[in-house]
Amino acid sequence: MLRRALVIGINRYPYLEDSKGKSQHLTYSAGDAEEIGRVLSKYGRFQVTRLPETFTGDAMQVDKMGLVDQDTLETEISQLFNPTDGYIPSTALLFFAGHGLQGTLPPNEEVKGYLATSQADNECKYAVSFDWLFQQLIASPVTNQIVWLDCCHSGEFTNLFAQANAENGGKTNNVNRLFIAACRESEIAYSGIGGHGLLTSVLLKGLDPAQNIKGEWITSTSLNDFVHTESRIDPVINTFGQRFRSNCYGEQIDFWQKLGEEVRGDQSPPDAGESISSSSQNQFSALIADKTQDFVGREYVFNAIAQFISSQPKGYFTITGDPGQGKSAILAKYVQDIGCIAHFNVQVVGPKTAGEFLKSVCTQLIDRYFSSSRTLPSNATEDGQFLGQLLEEVAARKNNKPVIIAVDALDEVDSNSDRNANILYLPPYLPEGIYFVMTIRRGVEVPFITYTPQDILSLLDYQEDSQRDVRQYIQNRINGSERLRSRIEERRETLLEFIDKIAAKSENNFMYLRYVLEDIEKGLYQDLTLERFPQGLQSYYEFHWRRMGMTATPLPDEKIKIVYILGEVRQPVSRQQICDFSGEDTRTVQTVLNEWEQFLHELEKDSQKRYIVYHASFRDFLHRKDILEKTGVTIPGINQLIAKDQLNKWRNRRRRE
Template sequence: MDWQEFLRRESGIHGLSMEQTDTLLAALFSPDNFPLNQAQLSIKFSIAEATVSQRMGQIYRKFGKSFPQLLDQKGAGKLDILCTKLKEKYYQQPEPVVATPDPNSSPYPEEFRSLIEEKIRRFCGREFVFNTFQQFITENPHGYFTIVGDAGMGKSSIVAKYVSEHKSPCYFNILVERRNRPELFLKSIRRQLIDRYQLPNSEDADLPTLLAKVAGKLTAGDRLVIAIDALDEVEQEPGENLLHLPTTLPDNVYFLLTRRPYNLGQRRLTVSPGVPVKELDLRDNKYVNDNQEDIKEYIRFVINTDSDYQNGLKNWIQSRSIAETDFVEQVAKKSENNFMYLRYVLPAIAKGDYNDLSLKQLPDGLRQYYQSHWVRMGMEAKPGQLMEKVLYILLEIGTPIPCEMIAGIAKMDECDVGKVLEDKWVEYLKKQDVDGEMCYTIYHASFLDFLKGKREMDSKRKIFKEVNQRIAEYLEEGMA
């Protein structure tokens, strides 16, 4: 077993996440060289040093059970201790035990389980999308099928629904979690394909090789569909297909892709002549009626079936003497065929946030909704307040971070920051457990775009300089 394989095994034994494993392998890339420091790792992974520091802290805590010296060490020197202890173990390692896959394991990656379950919880409609994709599969021996749509039109939910029903291998690119690099995609898909199809000697195989091996195992009538969400959020060097997707495909192998519309000059998928390619653009006029019906079905579902919000919505409708059919029609129109709009507006109505408004006064479209909430939260009247600082810290850091870190950067009481995260902006933030520590990121790309727009419209405002200065100071203090 070579050094890198040894580190991977130790990472698995100590419960490191995929990102932590990658960081450890990069930091201790060879037993004969000095470890990389946080600044070098920050450059290698194109992430903030704060993120590197957070990952390394989690790595030290997990290895602390085996090497208590890590927990006793204060300040610098922990990486050297970890390197020394791992080298001692490496040169005395026993013969490895080969693990066998668990037949009862999850049908899709654990890293995406919560996302898939959330997306399909209130899923409605979209039969025209699934029918069109099924027709594409039936009519073509292999190929790429891409769903195009604006932020909030339900592309991720469509992929989640397909994966939940067909148990397809999948990958969700998530910009706000930095889960959007080709190497992360390949590792995840490789692991899924190896586990599902029992592919020996494939631990280092590239995607075309993996697909060829799977195609050779498919029996008559079987197909491999790999679902990939949000190609527009992929981060990689220009010059090749996004995620290095192959230009040719074996028979019975298909990709179901989603992306937002490209701007001119952005990378597109390039395939060899003869490889079938089809796009379904949700914005196309021929799908207007389908989108509207799905939106209305979603509204009716929440009003009549969703135990979280149905009572609040019915009370709001009845108190204004509105016919339910009129409410469905008007809110569907205001949504501009955007499911993310409904995800925010319907709960807000149910909770009483719009008790002072009539049906006609509800915001039109997702961007107006964000702006309306921004104003209602007093962000325009009191610029620079803690709520605004918290949002821009999350925007600038760009990866999941704990409340303690946000409070440290903002130089505010952790309890006050917690109230902002758990009360004032809870609908717009994603809360997730990262190795036993609750961390926060911006929930959706559309809100991320809104915040970036705020920053770009007034880039000279004092708050932006202040937030970036405090982030720099916090990182310097952590390195001291």
């Protein structure tokens, strides 16, 4: 389900003055907002927006020196609770740390409370009133509404809802709310305790998943109780005389599960995904880490998934796209963030059969939803019968929470492994509360029939969003690499010009960017202007093919043969194995490995380096008819070389036996 948070931490207040005329800047508010945002994102998979924000290192953070004006604050709060982008979150959370103000309004000189923007002055001009915020929540279509205010006079906001609740007889209109304020309407909110405001420090403590009872949920009710208890018994809070105000309305809102005492001591709490999906994370941890490196954006995909899950009782959600557009990276990030059950089909060096899928997913379901005494039956991988039965049982145990199973790369599944049934034996019917989120290459048809709700998202339909993410990816790579910045300066390009040109050349393909930015960083192709760089991923492969002399006269048959062998092997192979397959010496093979290293995945096994093609799109290039015709190579011929060597080795072993 889609969960959004807006965390606001304002330190700079140039127009608020104390009795001596000095600006009342703050020290801890930005840090409070950043830490709350980090916890929400890490453990609850909230999509976090920061105000004010800045880019530091490789991530957005709350800007300690930034300013927030009234228009910006009101716009962002309005978009949080009353979004106009078509995606209504199931949960919307507002956190504010900064100055809270009180002022009087004519004609009755009634005292009102405000959130102070950086424009605000002592007369509350350009501040945002609690009344306005109250009306935003009343008009909001969001089911779960959360507001945490760590500022002076914030109790007035909770009073507004307490009064409204009493007037309507306690009716919640099916809206669930949690409001926590740092103090009563007439009080000051203090900060500086452990580098945080008093309320923020208590919230962080109450939200900490490393609490005593493993498996229990941190909820709006438990957090509300925790805040009330801390307000009574914490000696530091009592010293300041500050009284928190906290109220829950409607049903309980779940945040995340407690991890238990085993993460205390010298261990740091693991990420949410690692804690709740250890089996999938362990099996595919290296793949997930690789795919999510330098990941940016794609919020439109995550929003669409969340919208599908919140609007449908069950179903299949499928992401389609071209090679290199980031389908696997999106799914890996989704798994990493929410910790769902997951299976990645990998055409090389990994699982790709229906039996492997059934074993992986059924094992994960048993590990998560049943006692340790339950085991996988021997017939579980024969067909989809046991998976269907297991999903029915899980649906009865899911405790009103969706069960999400992520499956990557349906196009890479061994087509001979599911005996004319649905691909991977995926059930045509699903119990309520069961959802599959899958990826497949555009244009690939696989056997799949379902009678449950399904939705297909094509990445090609989101060119504008993809372009924005591509530009952010390039910017992040520039920010993280001094060498790349130096190469751009050597080209006498401004950063904006460089980003514009490379983004246009990429055609929104992240695999293209991965290769090209690495090449530029290494100082390759300095003789080419950016305008002469190849357009798109396949053109880049052809460009590199020519630059490596693969179209020279006479053709470098030895090198071509070695590259094609690397494209056809289905398991990582050592340099010696490549020599054996090709009949070439180690020097020639090593030269090819060096020239094509960015397209290869290097592994170490039995103290030997082994190599395999990194991405299926390069194999597609090698299989192109025009490339094959120019090289004189045939794919069956390459496979015969590999098979012949394997057969000879088998015969030699038999003779020795």
